[in-house]
Amino acid sequence: MTNRGDQKSFVVMVEEGQPGRGEGELSKGAVYKSIYSQDGLDDLHEGMQSTWDSFVKSKEIYPDKKMLGRREMVNGSAGDYVWLTYEEVYNIVINLGAAIRYVGVQPKSKVGIYGANCSEWFMAMEACNAQSMLCVPLYETLGNEAVEYIINHAEVSIAFVQDTKLDLILATLPKCTKLLKKIVSFSTCSAAQRSKAEASGAALLSWDEFLKLGKNNPTDLTPPTTSDISTIMYTSGTTGEPKGVLLSHANILCAIIGYDHFLRERGQQQTEKDVYYSFLPLAHIFDRLTEELFVFLGASIGYWQGDVKKITEDLAVLKPTLFVAVPRVYNRIHAGIFGRINAGGGAKRMMFHYAFDMKLKSLYNGFKHDKAAPILDKIIFNKVKMAFGGNVKCVISGAAPLPSHLEEFLRVVTCAPVVQGYVLNTRQIAKPPDIHDESQRIMFVQSSGLTESCAATFIQVPDVISMHGTVGPPLPNIEVRLVSVPEMGYDALGKPARGEICIRSKTLFSGYYKRPDLTDEVLVDGWFSTGDVGEWQEDGAMKIIDRKKNIFKLSQGEYVAVENLESIYGQCELVDQIWVYGNSLESTLVAVCVPNQPKVEEWAKNNGLMGDFARICRDPKTHAHIMAALNATGKAKKVKGFEVIRGVVLEPLPFDMERDLVTPTFKLKRSQLLQYYKTQIDELYATQKQQ
Structure with a gap:
């Protein structure tokens, strides 16, 4: 490990900057890279071309090592973690891959995975790798329209689905059966669900049934190459339709090596002895x-x-x-x-x-x-x-x-x-x-x-x-x-x-x-x-x-970098979430704010306000209190006059995906927020003009 803790600069220049040479050409700054890569990066193991090779390598070195674990349910309560070893996971993955091929899905096809993080999710993904198929993950929080769009856009031909998501996927099936003909549950499925799938021209199988199908019909592996696409990850986006990001096995391996290299340089490397708790979406x-x-x-x-x-x-x-x-x-x-x-x-x-x-x-x-x-x-x-x-x-x-x-x-x-x-x-x-x-x-x-x-x-x-x-x-x-x-x-x-x-x-x-x-x-x-x-x-x-993208101009010609302001006003202790809005027809900014419920309820109790949180948020005293807190935060951060929020809507409920106000990673969906709160926003501006 190189000890560079006393570095004055942690980057080295690769190329010098270039001024714009003609009308409309933008000047470009110098190119820099990490000081930790000036001597190159660690090489991959010999013969490793894909994430499938990465898995196989670890299976060969640590066949009996714990790989994937889940809480075992005992009399309705979660008990200790039970584990599948690398060897056991490998054998299941081989059978899954064989079953996928047996039902007619070919290499380079797209395989959907829809549900919360679990061992079955990861093994379905590895089965895609074993047969050079593209994994298309879907956030478990997606609704019917987004699921339908991604399945059709990606041309998914088979989908592995969490049992709690089966009814939703079956509801969208009539609009998705051009290619989607097979659905595999992470666990079991009911006779009624099977019938509903058949009515749409598709087949629904349980996890165990599908594994048995692969075990009885083995097939050769079709491992991917470095340049093969590993996954199509759909970014939810804050506007428009989801975009399918094409990531290759080379992309993922390079990212792994870069991150591992950094941790090793800093003496914080992870090893085979480490244990990771997975709960953030595998679809991300x-x-x-x-x-x-x-x-x-x-x-x-x-x-x-x-x-x-x-x-x-x-x-x-x-x-x-x-x-x-x-x-x-x-x-x-x-x-x-x-x-x-x-x-x-x-x-x-x-x-x-x-x-x-x-x-x-x-x-x-x-x-x-x-x-x-x-x-x-x-x-x-x-x-x-x-x-x-x-x-x-x-x-x-x-x-x-x-x-x-x-x-x-x-x-x-x-x-x-x-x-x-x-x-x-x-x-x-x-x-x-x-x-x-x-x-x-x-x-x-x-x-x-x-x-x-x-x-x-x-x-x-x-x-x-x-x-x-x-x-x-x-x-x-x-x-x-x-x-x-x-x-x-x-x-x-x-x-x-x-x-x-x-x-x-x-x-x-x-x-x-x-x-x-x-x-x-x-x-x-x-x-x-x-x-x-x-x-x-x-x-x-x-x-x-x-x-660069989320800026707009107010009617007096001032440009507003709205995300920066949301970051500033979001530091107010009374605020959990905030969306700041303005446009070129108005000279002031307004906002919709989700207050911090414990703090606001404590303040309300001390100031004689009664009722549930929604009622407290409607009270003019609460409105004035939060406006004062927002203004104090802005003043402390020295925002400019045109960056001061002049009106606010108090929303007792968090911005959520159910109302299509945020993405699965909780980024604000600005066009949807404007549509949802348009009436209140218009009222704020109308009130300002009357004052």
């Missing part, structure tokens, strides 16, 4: 890549029960060494911890906040996470580790950027370096850890990227406090340059260099399925245009400062 590239990494290492993957309320219970039984979640989950943890602290009385609250401030100050003074406040860790903060099962040594966040206050919170209470990564598009009982035992330290990593770049793009370097508020330097397998955005005043050749972030890598997708027009818009000469505006920092970290 973030979890998919993590599980592929663990298979590559020969490590173990334990699946959740499918209930977010039982995550803590699962963790206590599984005792994972790796926990991966999204900021939304960590935000709940933040709210829960502070809720308990505040409910504990004045002395307890005062002690916690004193300890918090002391440790945070030490971190900013340059102390590493394990040296900043070891006594306070032992007395107060190490208790947080028990919430993750007691054995966690690495906690990763991705799929959305961490707000600054949440990053600081996690740096302190997890006793770990918080590493914020780049995100686009796109949840026991054991002896307390020994404060002096380095093996029991938790590392907190935030790393993510785009589906189009196979997840990871940038990642903070652990224990480099100067990277707070940035997404860090590029991962070892990524090259980055900035391109000027003159209409927004960003110069890629300026000091500091600012511009649209463009990336080049072997992890980049080959295009959007059946959409060459969209591919050509974002993929030019091997460079992917992200739409995000970044600024290089002196240490080689990237700071996201704007969004």
